[in-house]
Amino acid sequence: MRLAARLAQFQRFMRQVAHLSLPYFRSDERWKARGLLLAIVLLNLGSVYMLVLLNEWNRVFYDALQNKDAAVFWAQLGRFTYLAMIFVAIAIYRFYLTQLLQLRWRAWMTRHLMGRWLQGHAFYRMELGRYAAPSAPGDAAISPNGLPAPGQRVPDNPDQRLQEDVNLFTTQTIDLSMGFLNAVVTLVSFVGILWSLSGGFSFALGGHQFTIPGFMVWMAVLYCVVGSVLTHYIGRPLIGLNFEQQRREADYRHHLMRVREYSEAIALDKGEQAEYRSLDLRFSAVLANYLKLIRKQKQLVGFTNVFGQAAVVFPMLLAAPRFFSGAIQLGELMQISSAFDRVQGALSWFVDRYDSLASWRASTERLTSFEAALSKSNVPPAQVQPAPAATNIAAIQADDLSLQLPDGTPLVQHAQLHAAAGQHTLVQGPSGSGKSTLLRGLTGIWPWATGRVALPASTAVIPQRPYFPDGSLRDALAYPAPAGDYSDAALRHALQQALLPELASRLDDRDNWTQKLSGGELQRLAIARVLLKQPAWVLADEATSALDVAAEQLLYQRLQAMTEQAGGALVSVAHRPTVTGFHQRVWRLVPEDDPTGAVSGAARYRVESEALAPQP
Numbered sequence: 299m300r301l302a303a304r305l306a307q308f309q310r311f312m313r314q315v316a317h318l319s320l321p322y323f324r325s326d327e328r329w330k331a332r333g334l335l336l337a338i339v340l341l342n343l344g345s346v347y348m349l350v351l352l353n354e355w356n357r358v359f360y361d362a363l364q365n366k367d368a369a370v371f372w373a374q375l376g377r378f379t380y381l382a383m384i385f386v387a388i389a390i391y392r393f394y395l396t397q398l399l400q401l402r403w404r405a406w407m408t409r410h411l412m413g414r415w416l417q418g419h420a421f422y423r424m425e426l427g428r429y430a431a432p433s434a435p436g437d438a439a440i441s442p443n444g445l446p447a448p449g450q451r452v453p454d455n456p457d458q459r460l461q462e463d464v465n466l467f468t469t470q471t472i473d474l475s476m477g478f479l480n481a482v483v484t485l486v487s488f489v490g491i492l493w494s495l496s497g498g499f500s501f502a503l504g505g506h507q508f509t510i511p512g513f514m515v516w517m518a519v520l521y522c523v524v525g526s527v528l529t530h531y532i533g534r535p536l537i538g539l540n541f542e543q544q545r546r547e548a549d550y551r552h553h554l555m556r557v558r559e560y561s562e563a564i565a566l567d568k569g570e571q572a573e574y575r576s577l578d579l580r581f582s583a584v585l586a587n588y589l590k591l592i593r594k595q596k597q598l599v600g601f602t603n604v605f606g607q608a609a610v611v612f613p614m615l616l617a618a619p620r621f622f623s624g625a626i627q628l629g630e631l632m633q634i635s636s637a638f639d640r641v642q643g644a645l646s647w648f649v650d651r652y653d654s655l656a657s658w659r660a661s662t663e664r665l666t667s668f669e670a671a672l673s674k675s676n677v678p679p680a681q682v683q684p685a686p687a688a689t690n691i692a693a694i695q696a697d698d699l700s701l702q703l704p705d706g707t708p709l710v711q712h713a714q715l716h717a718a719a720g721q722h723t724l725v726q727g728p729s730g731s732g733k734s735t736l737l738r739g740l741t742g743i744w745p746w747a748t749g750r751v752a753l754p755a756s757t758a759v760i761p762q763r764p765y766f767p768d769g770s771l772r773d774a775l776a777y778p779a780p781a782g783d784y785s786d787a788a789l790r791h792a793l794q795q796a797l798l799p800e801l802a803s804r805l806d807d808r809d810n811w812t813q814k815l816s817g818g819e820l821q822r823l824a825i826a827r828v829l830l831k832q833p834a835w836v837l838a839d840e841a842t843s844a845l846d847v848a849a850e851q852l853l854y855q856r857l858q859a860m861t862e863q864a865g866g867a868l869v870s871v872a873h874r875p876t877v878t879g880f881h882q883r884v885w886r887l888v889p890e891d892d893p894t895g896a897v898s899g900a901a902r903y904r905v906e907s908e909a910l911a912p913q914p
């Protein structure tokens with residue numbers, strides 16, 4: 299790659315780091331953050347200063363040894379104790395304050411990203427977008443919805459980004475930038491020392507005498523430039539391999555989690571072998587990449603070790619002639635060796651940190667793409683415009699509502715819908731025609747939608763697969779409100795009304811309710827939640843499909859009574875004819891190209907709204 303391109307890439311990377319880092323140092327925690335950063339910088343500078351003092355100590359101490367000067371020897375040992383104590387105190391506080399800043403930064407950044415991930419349905423839209431088949435290039439149907447443009451990679455495993463990458467990023471940004479600062483300051487301090495000690499290197503060429511001043515400095519620079527270039531050359535593939543390793547590990551972990559989540563279904567399907575194969579495939583991918591990674595690391599470890607060992611003898615080789623000729627004393631030789639060691643150490647900072655730099659870059663890239671996806675997903679979909687006074691309306695209204703699939707395929711076309719208070723509506727249509735998606739469109743969470751929707755504020759939704767958090771039953775019932783918002787009596791009454799009297803005495807039991815309860819019990823628990831909250835409007839998607847007819851009838855009566863009393867109505871998706879009698883109107887999804895409505899899977903549907911004849 300050309301140098302200019304490399305430089306541009308480096309600049310882009312530094313911009314990414316700044317973009318991810320600056321918000322914390324400008325946040326409401328900024329004074330604590332900046333204060334800690336300043337303290338760490340000062341402690342780093344202090345530790346370099348101590349090294350300079352210790353280097354100077356080297357000369358005096360070894361000269362005393364050579365001169366067999368016992369008085370200076372003992373005095374210098376005393377001085378060393380005092381220098382070492384300050385050095386240790388600085389090291390302790392440098393470590394502690396660095397950790398503290400990393401911890402605070404991680405906490406702030408995690409909470410910040412977690413908040414944005416859960417805001418404006420970004421977490422939902424990012425999941426939808428991941429499975430969205432890219433449309434044809436140039437198709438703008440997807441991108442304006444805050445979803446990835448066709449062909450754009452959707453960040454996978456947000457859990458990895460929030461839990462692992464934020465930690466890696468904050469830790470490494472501080473460690474590496476402080477390491478860099480240390481290296482630069484050490485370099486500047488010790489290059490001066492080395493320059494003053496090293497003397498010139500004279501040689502004759504074509505009858506002329508030449509002298510290179512600061513010979514040792516140039517040798518150290520040459521040594522490290524060669525080392526850095528070779529390290530970069532050997533270690534470059536590590537960046538991609540590290541990135542890939544973390545991605546594959548996260549993918550494997552994600553599939554392990556899915557087996558846990560669907561353990562029962564897998565056991566019933568006797569899917570153990572299939573799961574083993576699929577998990578093993580992912581684990582093998584982890585191992586295969588890891589093997590490549592350690593082979594590359596082996597080369598790098600080999601090189602850096604040779605480089606480090608050679609650095610021990612290299613300055614001795616160069617300075618020995620002057621020592622044996624009597625030009626310098628033992629103290630100066632030791633000081634040169636230690637100064638060369640420092641200069642070489644600072645210059646080879648890049649060599650030693652190559653591995654960390656590679657993983658820093660990988661986590662920065664992953665956080666940047668996550669952040670970019672969040673920024674897109676945090677923008678609410680522009681297409682569906684909620685009615686201005688959405689809070690006080692007494693009807694559900696949709697004007698010209700059209701819904702598409704993620705790949706842009708039209709689903710429901712130009713629906714004109716109105717559900718008046720007290721008038722319960724049934725949504726019917728073939729399987730896969732878009733009934734659930736119509737409810738998603740009405741609630742405003744479906745991003746591939748256009749039109750105008752008005753939904754009363756007091757609306758609750760019962761989805762096909764309701765969610766209950768792990769924890770106590772009262773938490774599951776009150777979700778997402780805190781359980782403390784409801785009295786025990788209200789919670790028990792709701793459970794009894796939803797035909798779950800046996801659970802009324804178990805409000806404080808903690809469990810994985812989604813796994814533990816039967817399908818019918820889960821549906822009744824979802825209805826209990828709605829009965830507890832008493833909304834005026836209820837959008838129910840197959841809310842009673844697992845119940846017996848008698849229970850279904852009783853629960854429909856209760857939901858009806860509740861919504862009517864609160865000045866709203868029910869809108870329900872249901873296949874069973876037994877619930878038809880609870881509704882006065884039907885929204886029927888009819889295939890555009892098959893007016894009988896018999897064929898499911900047709901691409902486009904229109905919604906016909908008509909009154910239902912009263913049932914006998």
Ligand SMILES: Nc1ncnc2c1ncn2[C@@H]1O[C@H](COP(=O)(O)OP(=O)(O)OP(=O)(O)O)[C@@H](O)[C@H]1O
Nearest residue numbers: 426429703704727728729730731732733734735736
């Ligand atoms: N996230 C998604 N990505 C891609 N396609 C989707 C997504 N969600 C739904 N669909 C597709 O949209 C169509 C409508 O789905 P929807 O769940 O709304 O149908 P439905 O009428 O409620 O079906 P059923 O009666 O079987 O529950 C289906 O073909 C479905 O595969």
